[in-house]
Amino acid sequence: MATEILMPALSPTMEEGTLAKWLVKEGAVVKSGQIIAEIETDKATMEFEAVDEGTVGKLLVAEGTAGVKVNTPIAVLVEEGESVSDAPKAAAVAAPAPVAAPVAAVAATPAAAAPVAVVSKASADWAAGTPMKTMTVREALREAMAEEMRGNANVFLMGEEVGEYQGAYKISQGLLDEFGPKRVIDTPITEIGFAGIGVGAAWGGLNPIVEFMTFNFAMQAIDHIINSAAKTLYMSGGQMNCPIVFRGPNGAAARVAAQHSQDYTAWYAAIPGLKVVMPYSASDAKGLLKSAIRDPNPVVFLENEILYGQSFEVPDLPDFTIPFGKARIWREGTDVTIVSFGIGMKHALEAADQLAKDGISAEVIDLRTIRPLDYDTVLASVMKTNRCVTVEEGFPVGSIGNHLSAVIMERAFDYLDAPVINCTGKDVPMPYAANLEKFALITAAEVVAAVKSVCYR
Amino acid sequence: MATKKAAEKSNVSKDELLKYYRDMLLIRRFEEKAGQLYGMGLIGGFCHLYIGQEAVVVGLEAATKAGDKRITSYRDHGHMLACGMDARGVMAELTGREGGYSKGKGGSMHMFSKEKHFYGGHGIVAAQVPLGAGLAFSDWYKGNDNVTFAYFGDGAANQGQVYETYNMAELWGLPVIFVIENNQYAMGTSVKRSTKSTTLFGRGTAYGIPGEQVDGMDVLAVKEAAEKAVAHCRAGKGPYILEMMTYRYRGHSMSDPAKYRTREEVEKIKSEKDCIEHVRDLLTQSGLASEEELKAIDKDIKEIVNDSAEFAKTSPEPDLTELWTDIYA
Ligand SMILES: Cc1ncc(C[n+]2csc(CCOP(=O)(O)OP(=O)(O)O)c2C)c(N)n1
Ligand SMILES: [Mg+2]
Numbered sequence: 156m157a158t159e160i161l162m163p164a165l166s167p168t169m170e171e172g173t174l175a176k177w178l179v180k181e182g183a184v185v186k187s188g189q190i191i192a193e194i195e196t197d198k199a200t201m202e203f204e205a206v207d208e209g210t211v212g213k214l215l216v217a218e219g220t221a222g223v224k225v226n227t228p229i230a231v232l233v234e235e236g237e238s239v240s241d242a243p244k245a246a247a248v249a250a251p252a253p254v255a256a257p258v259a260a261v262a263a264t265p266a267a268a269a270p271v272a273v274v275s276k277a278s279a280d281w282a283a284g285t286p287m288k289t290m291t292v293r294e295a296l297r298e299a300m301a302e303e304m305r306g307n308a309n310v311f312l313m314g315e316e317v318g319e320y321q322g323a324y325k326i327s328q329g330l331l332d333e334f335g336p337k338r339v340i341d342t343p344i345t346e347i348g349f350a351g352i353g354v355g356a357a358w359g360g361l362n363p364i365v366e367f368m369t370f371n372f373a374m375q376a377i378d379h380i381i382n383s384a385a386k387t388l389y390m391s392g393g394q395m396n397c398p399i400v401f402r403g404p405n406g407a408a409a410r411v412a413a414q415h416s417q418d419y420t421a422w423y424a425a426i427p428g429l430k431v432v433m434p435y436s437a438s439d440a441k442g443l444l445k446s447a448i449r450d451p452n453p454v455v456f457l458e459n460e461i462l463y464g465q466s467f468e469v470p471d472l473p474d475f476t477i478p479f480g481k482a483r484i485w486r487e488g489t490d491v492t493i494v495s496f497g498i499g500m501k502h503a504l505e506a507a508d509q510l511a512k513d514g515i516s517a518e519v520i521d522l523r524t525i526r527p528l529d530y531d532t533v534l535a536s537v538m539k540t541n542r543c544v545t546v547e548e549g550f551p552v553g554s555i556g557n558h559l560s561a562v563i564m565e566r567a568f569d570y571l572d573a574p575v576i577n578c579t580g581k582d583v584p585m586p587y588a589a590n591l592e593k594f595a596l597i598t599a600a601e602v603v604a605a606v607k608s609v610c611y612r
Numbered sequence: 613m614a615t616k617k618a619a620e621k622s623n624v625s626k627d628e629l630l631k632y633y634r635d636m637l638l639i640r641r642f643e644e645k646a647g648q649l650y651g652m653g654l655i656g657g658f659c660h661l662y663i664g665q666e667a668v669v670v671g672l673e674a675a676t677k678a679g680d681k682r683i684t685s686y687r688d689h690g691h692m693l694a695c696g697m698d699a700r701g702v703m704a705e706l707t708g709r710e711g712g713y714s715k716g717k718g719g720s721m722h723m724f725s726k727e728k729h730f731y732g733g734h735g736i737v738a739a740q741v742p743l744g745a746g747l748a749f750s751d752w753y754k755g756n757d758n759v760t761f762a763y764f765g766d767g768a769a770n771q772g773q774v775y776e777t778y779n780m781a782e783l784w785g786l787p788v789i790f791v792i793e794n795n796q797y798a799m800g801t802s803v804k805r806s807t808k809s810t811t812l813f814g815r816g817t818a819y820g821i822p823g824e825q826v827d828g829m830d831v832l833a834v835k836e837a838a839e840k841a842v843a844h845c846r847a848g849k850g851p852y853i854l855e856m857m858t859y860r861y862r863g864h865s866m867s868d869p870a871k872y873r874t875r876e877e878v879e880k881i882k883s884e885k886d887c888i889e890h891v892r893d894l895l896t897q898s899g900l901a902s903e904e905e906l907k908a909i910d911k912d913i914k915e916i917v918n919d920s921a922e923f924a925k926t927s928p929e930p931d932l933t934e935l936w937t938d939i940y941a
Binding site for chain 2 (some may be wrong): 161163164165166167169195198199200201202203206211225315316319320323341343344345347348371372374375408409410411412413414415581583584586587588589590591594595
């Protein structure tokens with residue numbers, strides 16, 4: 156029987172890809188295990204092997220086609236004497252339909268209120284009329300490191316697979332070629348070892364960038380981040396500062412289960428002596444990473460794998476930086492303040508758009524740096540809107556939202572018309588199953604529900 | 613290195629060879645199927661296939677007795693099948709379904725069976741090494757003669773906790789066999805690019821732990837070495853290190869394009885060293901088994917694997933209430 160060959164999923168985050176090249180022609184006989192095509196995923200170019208044996212009856216997708224969705228038929232294999240039309244139509248075995256995560260119980264909105272306009276606020280990080288270019292967060296991070304390495308010979312990058320492999324998530328792609336193996340250093344898998352070496356090198360006057368393949372593995376190294384990097388300036392009476400950046404993806408990726416999906420923001424934010432940064436957009440990724448590399452203190456720079464491939468406008472300037480301790484207001488609003496950071500911003504902005512349709516005007520603040528934290532911007536907004544919802548991916552206990560709630564209570568109690576609600580990930584280790592994972596993660600729908608609740612709608 | 617020749621001379625029965633053939637083939641076909649299901653989006657996240665390394669776990673399991681324990685990394689599907697865990701339960705965990713060994717909550721990297729003394733499935737490189745020594749500690753403490761197999765990779769062998777564990781294991785004489793699965797790469801980093809001390813078993817010398825390098829593509833050599841190591845442990849002489857020289861045919865995980873090695877390198881090992889072909893040759897060339905007998909096994913294995921895939925596709929997703937269970941005992 157003729158069988159359809161479907162576009163394969165070749166990475167945890169791949170939803171579509173480019174069919175870069177066919178390695179077989181129509182009429183060719185293929186064996187099981189033979190490489191028949193090259194497919195570009197969100198991370199790399201992969202070889203795609205045939206599963207079944209047969210003759211290539213038809214190539215359904217031309218090489219060079221981008222945006223081919225996973226599970227789309229891309230070719231038809233026929234057996235001897237068969238024609239292409241024998242292929243069963245779209246026999247794709249679909250992954251289970253996603254189950255909608257139930258939203259916290261909130262009184263249903265009664266009659267629809269008049270929609271309000273979404274008021275996007277221009278960034279205060281660059282002047283109006285600045286030339287802009289579109290780039291992904293991944294490219295922005297790479298540019299930030301490359302620019303700082305060009306500008307300062309003491310900056311070097313160290314970590315697992317950062318050099319010859321070009322980065323497990325391709326952040327350091329091309330850096331080995333430009334800067335050579337002395338400045339782009341592949342380490343063995345020994346996190347506590349190379350984190351400690353990084354701290355020592357920083358004390359010795361260098362500016363290391365230590366990449367953790369993900370922050371889950373920084374747990375092996377957390378003693379040096381906290382006990383060595385963060386505390387020594389204090390313990391030395393101000394003599395020994397530690398200009399180092401610890402960076403890498405943090406938080407949940409997709410379906411990689413409990414040991415590989417955790418948001419450590421609140422952990423590091425608790426530590427005096429550390430600076431903690433978590434960018435959402437590409438311009439922040441670039442401007443804040445450059446500032447981090449120049450900072451005389453240890454900086455924990457928390458990235459997000461799901462955001463790596465997302466594109467944003469970035470100022471096309473020779474030396475664009477963003478100072479720490481300044482939040483960014485993405486939307487201006489009057490009814491409620493939504494405070495978030497990192498991937499939480501995706502849900503916050505989505506929620507604000509939906510809320511506008513329901514007549515609720517939300518102000519959306521991206522903290523960007525968690526330590527130092529821009530309390531003034533948050534408090535000024537809450538004093539204006541009188542309501543606040545925080546959004547983050549991490550666990551609910553001891554969250555950044557908990558901390559903000561306490562500060563708002565202390566400093567703006569009389570301005571509050573409702574208790575602050577913290578939207579967080581669920582209080583469970585991250586499950587693997589698709590439906591459970593969805594349920595464990597924070598969603599825009601939950602943010603919308605929380606806002607309606609504080610607005611008594 | 614214990615060689616193929618030495619192994620061939622040893623007295624192996626037809627039944628024994630057929631069992632190795634069957635067990636290794638089950639792992640290979642199971643992994644191929646898992647790769648397919650991943651491509652279809654039925655398996656998500658990371659999925660690390662064991663294809664190429666089958667002889668290691670099958671040879672070691674041949675030297676175990678009831679009560680022995682095993683623990684390994686995320687590259688764990690082969691270990692589970694080899695210790696007798698059910699293919700259906702493993703595959704259904706890969707698809708994240710209720711019928712999986714962890715009810716769908718653990719996925720490819722995190723499966724366990726207390727019944728079969730399989731203690732996971734661990735995602736943090738080298739974490740399983742002290743955990744394995746701890747399992748051995750429990751048997752040492754209770755005074756029985758069980759042995760624990762702690763499997764880890766050549767990349768894991770550079771983590772500091774391995775050496776902290778070596779020190780204590782020898783100090784206290786723990787019955788643990790450290791099995792280094794040296795497949796020559798840790799993701800994209802070859803052994804040579806990660807250490808100048810490339811004879812990994814030799815690092816035990818500093819702590820007084822004996823060990824040896826073994827041809828991990830030869831199931832008979834593996835089994836012979838395993839028996840020696842097991843005898844050492846059961847006799848109360850403390851830990852032993854086996855460095856299995858092996859090779860993974862596929863990328864590190866499903867998303868690794870494996871550009872750090874040549875296609876020729878992979879093809880050479882596949883054609884010259886394949887563990888399954890080796891046993892197949894031993895069986896057919898000596899006239900111990902006919903093509904028909906082997907074909908019947910192939911067919912049988914195909915059925916088991918297809919059945920597991922069918923089960924894994926049709927087993928329901930876990931109930932949403934499962935999100936909140938199993939957090940505390
Ligand atoms: C502590 C830690 N650091 C990094 C990783 C990412 N990682 C997963 S597997 C791997 C390579 C391990 O190679 P090896 O030990 O040789 O085992 P193999 O994959 O070859 O079986 C790396 C770097 C991790 N999971 N845990
Ligand atoms: Mg390895």
